[in-house]
Amino acid sequence: EPEVTQTPSHQVTQMGQEVILRCVPISNHLYFYWYRQILGQKVEFLVSFYNNEISEKSEIFDDQFSVERPDGSNFTLKIRSTKLEDSAMYFCASSEKFANSFYEQYFGPGTRLTVT
Amino acid sequence: QKEVEQDPGPLSVPEGAIVSLNCTYSNSAFQYFMWYRQYSRKGPELLMYTYSSGNKEDGRFTAQVDKSSKYISLFIRDSQPSDSATYLCAMSGGRGSTLGRLYFGRGTQLTVWP
Numbered sequence: 001e002p003e004v005t006q007t008p009s010h011q012v013t014q015m016g017q018e019v020i021l022r023c024v025p026i027s028n029h030l031y032f033y034w035y036r037q038i039l040g041q042k043v044e045f046l047v048s049f050y051n052n053e054i055s056e057k058s059e060i061f062d063d064q065f066s067v068e069r070p071d072g073s074n075f076t077l078k079i080r081s082t083k084l085e086d087s088a089m090y091f092c093a094s095s096e097k098f099a100n101s102f103y104e105q106y107f108g109p110g111t112r113l114t115v116t
Numbered sequence: 117q118k119e120v121e122q123d124p125g126p127l128s129v130p131e132g133a134i135v136s137l138n139c140t141y142s143n144s145a146f147q148y149f150m151w152y153r154q155y156s157r158k159g160p161e162l163l164m165y166t167y168s169s170g171n172k173e174d175g176r177f178t179a180q181v182d183k184s185s186k187y188i189s190l191f192i193r194d195s196q197p198s199d200s201a202t203y204l205c206a207m208s209g210g211r212g213s214t215l216g217r218l219y220f221g222r223g224t225q226l227t228v229w230p
Contacts, residue, residue, distance in 0.1 A: 043220040107159030
């Protein structure tokens, strides 16, 4: 069964460093998402991406964050200058569509980011 | 954010019990209501979804949506130890956002003991 994969599973970085989290969505999916979950808190939407453009972003997704689909298979989230409060589990998801009706979002296993 | 509220539990029940999980929400524009299940060290996995109000049944699972009360429920009948997981409610289609943006509750941790 196709699945979303994410690398690395755990990333430790120092405050102020740049990190890139990588995701390989399901191959025929067209819509991609990033969510994060701070320990003990809700899963929060960061951004959705379609056709090489951001479709929607949340208030969390500020100028420190960027997303990219560098090739036909990867989808990346970059945090330019990490802060302690960026420590969280980051989930990538993908779906076939989401336009006018419901399409299931398939989630990857997550990357745990620890900022020290 | 108070968009979606869910009691985090934990909830511990014996095998065979009926489990009731609930969420409330504030955004009356939500259109789709989902229940995700999350096992340890895994991403959320869609269990069921409902469009607008009403009930939906899938095997031992029943999802209910009451839009007038802004309240959704998931019932698990004849619960099994394999149902032990964290259950997250999620919603989309809120005012000013796309259907692809999911708003999650905190999740309820469920343990079903043999």
